[in-house]
Amino acid sequence: MLKKFVDVKEGETGPVLLSFVYFFTLMCGYAILKPLRDEMATAGGVKNVSWLFTATFVVMLVAMPAFSALVARWPRQRVIPLVYRFFLLNLLGFFLVLKLDVVAREHVARAFFVWVSVYNLFVVSIFWSFMADLFASEQGRRLFGFIAAGGTVGMVVGPFLVQHLAEPLGATHLMLLTAVLLEVSAQCVRLLSRQARVVQPRAAVAEAPVGGGVFAGFRLLFSSPLLLGLALQMLLYAATSTFLYNQQAHIVASVASGANARTAAFANIEFWVQALTLVLQTMVTGRLMARFGLGVVLAVAPLLTVLGFLGLALVPGMLMLIGFRSLRGASHYAFERPGREVLFTSVDRETKYKSKGFIDTVVYRGSDSVSSWMYTGLDKLGLGAPALAMVAVPVAALWLAVSVWLSRLARHQHPSAPAGTSALASTADAVR
Incomplete structure (x- = not known):
């Protein structure tokens, strides 16, 4: 049955399905927390997103060295569940503070906004580091699209649960459901670690601590063209x-009047993003990657982003926005994200758990912070929505160029690879 959707081979079915469940529980838990965060942000008066992004970036600067210290000393099957249970305890703490009402809700809302922003990137980055450690490069090209679909299903189921359980149970109590899902994720790590030898022989030796220094993720980043790219x-x-x-915020505000209409507009956009993503992940990603290689897979999202911002500059309307967001979001989650993770399957373990985490969290949130302040500044200078869309076009074009260059670098590391593939067996040399 599974072979209808993904090219699985003997011994892979169990680990692939377990990885699917693992990612489902992570993203379903996040999808439950996201509307709680947004509601508290609105009720608590959290308005300045730029400051919150900056605070998130600062927290990431502290969190990544702490995680690096853990993986340097302890094996992954202990560290990953430990991190998930740390977040689980944080969540229980927020639940108690809200139930007991001992802190002003506005302060809790700000702290929760930053915490969820850190939590989301951190747990997902760890998940993909584990996947890159568990599966070989060839397996990743075949399987990562389907595994990523588990997260997409979670992002669909999570809001459904909130919609039907928030009123009868109380929104705050849904935090406990996320806590349960986090524990299920921790148990998936334990079970997958036991199956490492089944997935591939080399994964069994990966249970040892990663070793290295606390700031190795940052140091390794500047020693490798691949990682810098x-x-x-x-x-x-x-x-x-x-x-x-x-x-999106400007366009929706201009065409939808009232909170209910804006909520419906945002929900409509997210529905099409997730629906299209799920179809592509289960039906297309693995076959596209195997047939055309990482070059095409990595280029789709930035190319659509260039065209989408040009479209918004010319026709800044709701239909253009929905089409742009749906195609861009689906292509990122279905193509680019799995393709990026394949690039990490053949690098050394210290790079997977430290440099990858640094890129996925600190670099991401740092860009969030800088870009948010930049957009705010350009908006205050009087640039309208079409002009601001045009500002993003060269940024997206540079993203496209970098993606193409990365795929060529991967092929260059293994010049004997067949045409249209991205064999990465030698890319570990680029980061050592």
Whole structure:
């Protein structure tokens, strides 16, 4: 049955399905927390997103060295569940503070906004580091699209649960459901670690601590063209995302009057993003990557972003926005994100858990912060929505160029690879 959707081979079915469930629980838990965060932000008077992005970036600067210290000393099957249970305890703390009403809700809202922003990037980055450690490069090209679909299903189920359980149970009590899902994620790590030898022989030796220094993730980043390219790619993706987020807010506000109408508009956009993503992840990603290689897979999202911002500059309307957001979001989650993760499958373990985490969290949130302040400044200078869309076009074009260069670098590391593929067996040399 599974072979209808993904090219699984003998011994892979169990780990692939477990990885699907693992990512589902993570993203379903986040999808439950996201509307709680947004509601508290509105009720608590949280308005200045730029300051909150900056605060998130500062927290990331502290969190990443702490995580690096853990993976340097302890094996992954202990560190990853430990991190998830740390976040679980944080969540229980927020639940108690809200139930007991011992802190002003406005302060709790700000802290919760920053915490959820850190939590989302951190747990997802750790998930993909584990996947890159568990599966080989060839397996990643075949399987990561389907595994990523588990997260998409979670992003669909989470809001459904909030919609039907928030009123009868109380919104705050849904935090407990996320806590349960986090524990399920921790148990998936334990079970997948036991199956490492089944997935691939080399994964069994990866249970040892990573070793290295606390700031190795930052140091390794500047010792490798591959990692610098991945960091720049992430920075440019985040920058275009911030500009698009603000464009979306302006367009929706101009065509939808009232909170209910705006909520319905946002929900409509997210529905099409997730629906299209799920179809592409389960039906297209693995086959596209195997047939055309990472070059095409990595280029789709930035190319659509260039065309989308040009479209918004010319026709800044709701239909253009929905089409742009749907195609860009689906292509990122279905193509670019799995493709990026394949690039990490053949690098050394210290790079997977430290440099990758630094790129996925600190670089991402740093770009968020800078881009948000930049957009705010340009908006105050009087640039309208079409002009601001045009500002994002060269940024997206640079993102496209970096993505193409990354795929060529990967092929250059293994020149004997067949045409149209991205064999990365030698890319570990680029980061050592």
